[in-house]
Amino acid sequence: MIIEFDGDVFRWDARDDxxxxxxxxxxxxxxxxxxxxxxxxxxxxxxxxxxxGGSEWRTSIFPSSSGEYVLPLKKAVRTAERLVDGGPVSVRLEVLDG
Incomplete structure (x- = not known):
């Protein structure tokens, strides 16, 4: 299954550091x-x-408390694609499980 969507980048503070x-x-x-x-x-x-954008990687998506899955955006991708907190992002996902 391949899905494409536009979303917003958001920050989650797991710990102070x-x-x-x-x-x-x-x-x-x-x-x-x-x-x-x-x-x-x-x-x-x-x-x-x-x-x-031009960045591709293998990862996992996780269910959130609101029922949506969330995709973690690692620093290398955020830097390469100039993604910022609150900014837009266009994503293509290929679901590997199933």
């Missing part, structure tokens, strides 16, 4: 991903190939 950056998979697409039969993985994660 560490911040993580994510974008949320839209609710409708998250529901479609949830319906894919797959083995259970830790924290309900789903393996994906992600692409933002």
């Amino acid at each position: 560490a911040a993580w950056f994510f974008t949320a998979v839209p609710t409708e697409l998250s529901a479609e991903i949830r319906e894919i039969p797959r083995p259970f993985r830790g924290f309900g994660s789903v393996r994906v190939n992600a692409r933002v």
